[in-house]
Amino acid sequence: MNAITVSAKGQITLRKELLRHLGIHPGEKITVDTLPGGEVRIRAVRPTGKISDAFGMLKQDGRKPLSIEEINEIAAKGWAGEL
Template sequence: MRVELTVTAKGQITLRQAVLDHLGIKPGDHVDVELLPDGRVELRPAGTRPKLARLRGMLRRPGQTAVTLQEMQEAIEQGRGGSDEG
């Protein structure tokens, strides 16, 4: 769905009812606005951003053992010892 909105002289816009319905926003609700680097904006109902804790375990694969921070650090340090060709 594409909706065109008009900007007022005060630099404000009014969201059409179809947009509010699509977002599930009701009078008195708050809206999060994220300014994206490519000049776009993203609107969403406030409080609906994914929690960082929900990402825990996302990259886990069956049968793969967890790597400790110490093991990660050692792997990084070993990588520095490689040749600097290129």
């Protein structure tokens, strides 16, 4: 068991090995859950995204979007080995 010293301000410093185990890098966040019996659980906060965050991700500036007909034509040529 690794002991951690509490500072006069009530702060603790987590060792690099523990942060590495949690997958935490500088600037990232952790959550601390209180459990019965005076225990706590420390976990890395993992970003959660929404599907709408991905909209426009593949958009190319300066190009008009392809129509469904153009996409189907390109796909058909690809399957036929013409591309």
